[in-house]
Amino acid sequence: MRFTQAxxxxxxxxxxxxxxxSHVLLTRAGMIRKVGAGIYDYLPLGLRVLRKIEGIVRxxxxxxxxxEVLLPALLPAxxxxxTGRYTGFGDTLLRxxxxxxxxxxxxPTHEEIITDLVRREVKSYRELPLNLYQxxxxxxxEARPRAGLLRCREFLMKDAYSFDVDEAGAKASYEKMRVxxxxxxxxxxxxxxxxxxxSGAMGGSTSAEFQVxxxxxxxxxxxSDGSDYAANLEVAAAADPRxxxxxxxxxxxxxRVHTPGHGTIEDIARFLxxxxxxxxxxxxxxxxxxxxxxxxxxxxxxxxxxVVVRGDHEVNEIKLARALGAAEVFLANPQAxxxxxxxRVGFAGPVGFKGKIIVDRDAAVVARGVTGANETDHHxxxxxxxxxYDGEVADVRNVVDGDASPDGAGRLKIYRGIEAGHIFILGxxxxxxxxxxxxxxxxxAHPIVMGCYGIGVSRLVATAVEQxxxxxxxxxxxxxxxxxxxLVTLGMDEAILAAGRTLEAELVAKGVEVLWDDRDERPGVKxxxxxxxxxxxxxxxxxxxxxxxxxxxxxxxxxxxxxxALPIATAADExxxxxxxxxx
RNA sequence: CGGGGCGUAGCGCAGCCUGGUAGCGCACCUGGUUCGGGACCAGGGAGUCGGAGGUUCAAAUCCUCUCGCCCCGACCA
Numbered sequence: 001m002r003f004t005q006a007x008x009x010x011x012x013x014x015x016x017x018x019x020x021x022s023h024v025l026l027t028r029a030g031m032i033r034k035v036g037a038g039i040y041d042y043l044p045l046g047l048r049v050l051r052k053i054e055g056i057v058r059x060x061x062x063x064x065x066x067x068e069v070l071l072p073a074l075l076p077a078x079x080x081x082x083t084g085r086y087t088g089f090g091d092t093l094l095r096x097x098x099x100x101x102x103x104x105x106x107x108p109t110h111e112e113i114i115t116d117l118v119r120r121e122v123k124s125y126r127e128l129p130l131n132l133y134q135x136x137x138x139x140x141x142e143a144r145p146r147a148g149l150l151r152c153r154e155f156l157m158k159d160a161y162s163f164d165v166d167e168a169g170a171k172a173s174y175e176k177m178r179v180x181x182x183x184x185x186x187x188x189x190x191x192x193x194x195x196x197x198x199s200g201a202m203g204g205s206t207s208a209e210f211q212v213x214x215x216x217x218x219x220x221x222x223x224s225d226g227s228d229y230a231a232n233l234e235v236a237a238a239a240d241p242r243x244x245x246x247x248x249x250x251x252x253x254x255x256r257v258h259t260p261g262h263g264t265i266e267d268i269a270r271f272l273x274x275x276x277x278x279x280x281x282x283x284x285x286x287x288x289x290x291x292x293x294x295x296x297x298x299x300x301x302x303x304x305x306x307v308v309v310r311g312d313h314e315v316n317e318i319k320l321a322r323a324l325g326a327a328e329v330f331l332a333n334p335q336a337x338x339x340x341x342x343x344r345v346g347f348a349g350p351v352g353f354k355g356k357i358i359v360d361r362d363a364a365v366v367a368r369g370v371t372g373a374n375e376t377d378h379h380x381x382x383x384x385x386x387x388x389y390d391g392e393v394a395d396v397r398n399v400v401d402g403d404a405s406p407d408g409a410g411r412l413k414i415y416r417g418i419e420a421g422h423i424f425i426l427g428x429x430x431x432x433x434x435x436x437x438x439x440x441x442x443x444x445a446h447p448i449v450m451g452c453y454g455i456g457v458s459r460l461v462a463t464a465v466e467q468x469x470x471x472x473x474x475x476x477x478x479x480x481x482x483x484x485x486x487l488v489t490l491g492m493d494e495a496i497l498a499a500g501r502t503l504e505a506e507l508v509a510k511g512v513e514v515l516w517d518d519r520d521e522r523p524g525v526k527x528x529x530x531x532x533x534x535x536x537x538x539x540x541x542x543x544x545x546x547x548x549x550x551x552x553x554x555x556x557x558x559x560x561x562x563x564x565a566l567p568i569a570t571a572a573d574e575x576x577x578x579x580x581x582x583x584x
Numbered sequence: 585c586g587g588g589g590c591g592u593a594g595c596g597c598a599g600c601c602u603g604g605u606a607g608c609g610c611a612c613c614u615g616g617u618u619c620g621g622g623a624c625c626a627g628g629g630a631g632u633c634g635g636a637g638g639u640u641c642a643a644a645u646c647c648u649c650u651c652g653c654c655c656c657g658a659c660c661a
Contacts, residue, residue, distance in 0.1 A: 009594095009611095011594090011596095011610085011611075012595090012596090012611090012622070013595060013596050013610075014595085014596090015595065015596085016590080016595090016596070016597090016653095016654080017653055017654050017655095018654095019654070019655075034653090036652085036653090037652085037654085088661090089661075090659090091585095091659095092659085092660075092661090108661075109661060111661080140660085140661095142659090142660075143585075143658080143659050143660075144655095144657095144659080144660090146654090146655085151660085218660090452661090454661090490620060491619070491620095521622095522618085522620090522621090522622080522623065523619070524619090524621040524622050524623085525621085525622050525623095526620095526621085526622095527621045527622085528621065528622045529622085531621090540620080542620060543620090561621095
């Protein structure tokens with residue numbers, strides 16, 4: 001492809017409303033343009049990247065035995081009404097009416113639609129298992145679209161659904177997808193981790209996220225440096241401190257100290273000349289009991305709980321809710337804290353607290369602890385769990401960088417990640433509600449056991465940029481690059497242009513995708529654009545090189561100025577070889 | 585949905601406070617000189633000042649309403 005015919009419009013500056021590295025670079029490179037909040041055009045170069053990603057996803061899904069279908073994006077309301085999600089999805093569902101006033105919505109995901117298809121097409125256990133997938137535009141009226149392609153209202157997603165006769169079959173289908181997903185993300189050239197995650201309210205205990213490691217992801221994930229343990233921070237387990245207990249300091253007598261005006265931990269630590277890790281941070285939570293969650297006011301299923309974590313740790317609300325068997329937990333407001341403790345916020349503590357107490361495992365082993373006295377302007381020092389206060393001990397904190405890995409091997413490092421894929425077993429949640437059954441060998445109808453598997457295809461375009469860029473621009477992994485080779489000819493000298501034409505033709509004949517910058521621009525402009533666009537191999541053909549019979553080959557990811565001088569006669573062979581090598 | 589900010593040429597911005605009929609840089613077009621890391625000179629085209637209403641002799645500027653966009657938070661099968 002000739003640059004002059006490719007509709008590539010680069011710019012030095014990005015629009016002021018572009019936020020995030022990938023949004024800025026993709027816009028500056030002329031690959032995407034914003035049409036509205038969370039709505040984008042893909043220009044030719046950007047579309048090529050999107051298509052490359054789709055191609056890899058399709059190839060691996062197909063290799064794993066999944067069949068491609070295409071379900072509608074425009075959906076009559078009745079299907080989501082069957083499972084209660086027409087209202088349950090809330091404002092995220094983009095609803096509309098047709099001329100007759102009938103209700104429709106745009107599909108945010110397609111469990112109901114695929115389940116409907118399968119309940120009509122599949123009758124017998126002989127027709128299972130089945131795995132159907134599609135690559136379709138999804139619509140979600142996000143409360144807050146942001147960061148360009150990373151969180152859109154309209155986005156491209158690959159979603160697959162497996163259908164099996166029983167749990168064991170569903171597990172086998174899930175395993176196939178797990179393997180396929182690992183192959184996909186590896187082929188895309190991304191540094192990613194498969195992590196265990198909160199499966200959410202949707203049910204299904206078996207689930208895994210595929211997180212692409214970036215500097216600015218929305219999610220925090222904990223990864224062990226000594227094993228393959230990796231988990232979303234939401235669910236990452238803290239190592240049990242009793243596995244390697246610290247040298248125990250002899251307990252001292254508990255004392256009450258006057259700490260006027262000091263409410264924060266840093267403050268009191270300085271005042272008492274001690275460390276935040278000595279503190280028993282005591283937070284008052286309201287836990288909504290699971291069975292009462294639909295309407296807590298009416299059922300009154302709310303319990304006040306004091307949560308104790310070490311002063312340098314944070315409460316993990318998902319783990320806390322799980323430990324309490326609660327549907328949701330909320331931090332109590334200041335008035336509720338005062339009511340519960342009898343002291344102003346900042347002076348709460350477990351000693352003498354009348355209600356339920358949950359103690360984080362690391363807080364329970366703190367010796368000579370410091371905590372609030374449940375009396376304004378007073379703290380207690382030399383507090384010991386088991387002697388001065390009690391409470392159920394559980395893992396309710398966020399892990400922090402440097403923690404021991406819960407599997408005992410290595411230490412945890414915290415990364416930022418972008419969720420690019422999620423796989424999980426749904427069970428019979430949808431099939432039971434929608435009557436998707438098969439006739440078994442026993443002649444009876446059974447609900448089909450389902451799994452679902454998503455990949456954010458358009459999000460991956462931005463994710464790849466977040467992971468592969470430098471101050472000059474994008475640096476695409478070869479498998480998803482818009483072109484394999486960026487040919488730069490310097491000057492408009494006919495001898496150089498002729499050599500360019502020849503080299504382009506030779507490369508194309510070998511199956512190499514070439515973008516030839518044939519513009520009448522100065523070298524600096526061409527090099528800057530090449531760096532911005534991020535095609536992985538740059539081939540330069542200039543007067544000096546031509547005179548000595550060589551072309552220059554340089555990898556975009558190589559930050560040095562060094563290049564390989566290739567003899568013109570054999571350059572195409574060598575370049576094609578490097579492309580094949582990089583494609584893996 | 586709560587808080588904050590911004591809408592002026594394709595893009596980045598100034599002008600607004602203190603009303604007098606719109607300007608700079610980049611990009612674009614023409615000519616010339618340049619030519620291995622975003623050149624220079626000269627000339628040129630391009631703007632319903634987000635929209636509606638109001639105040640005024642006069643509104644980008646002041647007032648009211650409204651729409652859009654961005655950021656932080658809440659939310660995120």
